[in-house]
Amino acid sequence: MTCDRLVCASCAGRVSEGRCPVCRASRQRLEQQEGAFAALTPATLIALLVALVAVALVAHGLAA
Template identity: 75%
Template sequence: MTYDRLVCANCAGPVAEGRCPTCRASRQRLEQQEGPFAQLNPAALVALLVILLAALALVAHQAA
């Protein structure tokens, strides 16, 4: 989950802005939990999947 869409229950501001100590703590915790694909949006992940499938199909076609 990305924190750019989260709203803080303490100050009612976006967590990404870090307006209060609660926001800053949540933002830091979420940044530490991010994986290697956290910055990619769903469209980019789908595009990567399509490219991977196309590459596998090409390898399978050349091997046959």
């Protein structure tokens, strides 16, 4: 999840702008929770899965 579209309940501003201490704390917490795959879009994940299946099929075909 990104903080681009989140609205702060304290100041009614975007969390990404960090207008108040609540926004800044929420933004920092979200940034810490992001893992290695957080920046990947669903389309990218599907493409990686298709590529992995293709490699597995080719490897299986070469082994037979």
